[in-house]
Amino acid sequence: MPCFDPNSSLLAGMDQTALRASLASAQQVYLALSTGGQAESLSYTQGDGTRSVTYTRANLAQLAAAIQLMQAQLGIVVAPRRALRLTFTRR
Template identity: 60%
Template sequence: MPTDTLRKNLADAQQAYVDLSTGAKGESYSYTQGDGAKSVTYTRGNLAQLAALIQTLQAQLGIVTRPRNPIRPLYRR
């Protein structure tokens, strides 16, 4: 996938994560097509899958977002 496409997908996924986690967007949508009514439901349960997608896209772009190890003092006698 081209880098520009990956960057756009990452931005879209991050925005969707923010929208779902803050409740800014609805979670259930219904629409009608020629072959009948359809509905799509996004739940907060999808946040883990969305976070995994974000991490995958970041890895493909070479963006490393690993948490740092805690700094621990070293005491010598």
């Protein structure tokens, strides 16, 4: 797995405060969509202007990937999930 380089990512140069606000907004949209909420659009500001993206449940994975990119850019380390192993014993 290649290392993430914040200097060459798509979000390089974006203001940290704006990036944190965008992350919070994206996470709220993700929660609303994944729980059946009505919100489906996300707006964020980049150096060259304001962007607006509409997500639906069909592309929740793309939204999750965008959230992970913002987290990586901000240096937020998200531990990978570990598989649960269940063992059953007889009595």
